[in-house]
Amino acid sequence: MKMSQLSVTRAAQSRIHLVDFDKLGFGPVFSDHMFCMDYADGAWGPPAVVPYGPVPIAPGVASLHYGQMVFDGLKAFWGADGNVRVFRPEANARRLEDSCARLCIPPMPREMFMEAIRQLVALDHAWIPRQPGQSLYIRPLIIGAEEHLDVRPSSRYRFFMITAPVGSYFKNTAAGVSLHVEHEYTRAAPGGLGFAKTAANYAAALFPTTKSRREGADQVLWLDGAEHRFVEEVGAMNIFFKIGGQVLTPPLEGTILPGVTRDSVITLLADKELAVQQRRLAIDEVVQAFREGKVEEVFGAGTAAVVSPVRQMTYRGETLAIRGTVPGPLTSALYDEITGIQSGRLPDRHGWNMLVPVPAQQARPLSRAR
Known part of the structure; x- marks a missing residue:
């Protein structure tokens, strides 16, 4: 056709x-x-x-x-x-x-x-x-x-x-979002639908997400379905950590949605010769890094959220807060660069944007209610 x-x-x-x-x-x-x-x-x-x-x-x-x-x-x-x-x-x-x-x-x-x-x-x-x-x-x-x-x-x-x-997807994004680390419920299991953008994944997340919001969190940080031991993703975005100068994110192994913004972040950091370690990241490792003050920044990346800073995580009753400025310098720089490319303020070196022709006489929006 x-x-x-x-x-x-x-x-x-x-x-x-x-x-x-x-x-x-x-x-x-x-x-x-x-x-x-x-x-x-x-x-x-x-x-x-x-x-x-x-x-x-x-x-x-x-x-x-x-x-x-x-x-x-x-x-x-x-x-x-x-x-x-x-x-x-x-x-x-x-x-x-x-x-x-x-x-x-x-x-x-x-x-x-x-x-x-x-x-x-x-x-x-x-x-x-x-x-x-x-x-x-x-x-x-x-x-x-x-x-x-x-x-x-x-x-x-x-x-x-x-x-x-x-x-904006989150209210008051600049202040950072709060994550509840879910250690009981599962978003996706090996061999399942985790990498697909399908209704079932979101339906399964509704109950634990609603529960966590009632307890004060903005989103759920999911752990793996097999052991509830390794970090996977947030409900509306992929997750990144900057720990001890290294940027870390879980690998795509079939249980995580392959985010377009995630890929954009990794590509832009590579442009700056800042490699992202894509490896399995145990929640115990993250908790210990928080306790030792080594967690410099945490942020999520997604189409809806763009690049959103995380101000704190809660795991098994323990609140793990970022000690530095939120949003951190890397989070802010990535947000500015991605939104700059999207708006045309910055050069599109990777050819990511598709221009949609609009007649010149119609190039401005109609008047809108205030």
Whole structure:
């Protein structure tokens, strides 16, 4: 199926005037349009952009029963130069393809995925916020769409791409987030779905995450599922430690989501000839380093959170706090560099950004509610 067959049905009236862009949260507001396409008879078939809204789904659809669905997340930004940039869409396309393979879902052709982003972002470019720390979040989603109760892969699928203007993922990010180290519940097990971006991983995390938030933490730091001994990832981001001058992060061994921002951090540090040690990191080693005052910085990296400083961790009742400045100099430098590349303020040496053409006369957002 070629994108030349794309049909576009514009919303009769935009909802943008109802949105206060000075008070954006993360995800409660969606843009005017969405991209849709169905898979049947072994092929993805005609693409369409339609007004955002409810879609009819029968209660017998297999994905509602057995969770055969995958999704991803990336962002578009207005640049100071008036250009619209999407950060590392090809990396997200590859990750979505890997998730599809694990869930027995036929992947969308790469170029079709990229063109879907271009079409949707260009059409709803007025929804891209301009304030620092804000962006247009892009959410592709594929669900099994065949009606059956048999436990097997679906023969039909539906692809959606929706967008949402968003602010910072964490409130008061500059102050740093608090992590609860989870030693009872498990996010992912060896041989499971840990590396895939699929609903099941997030559903399994809801109860322990809710519990930890009631106890005052912002997020959960997960340990491995086999022994609850080794650090893996945070619910919304990959984790990095700077201990004794060394930057450490857990390796990708099938149980951790391969974050695009994680890869960006590692690449940018390599540019500075600062190697990141990707190795198994025991929680006891981290605790001891905290006790000895060797932990200089802890930060998370993710599409939603970008680079977020961690101010403290709680493990088995012991609070482990960063003794230095939060955010630390490395955390701040990485945040500034990544957001600088995303906005076009800094050179894109690795060719990460995809420019989305926007007509010159439409290069500024529409007026918005205040």
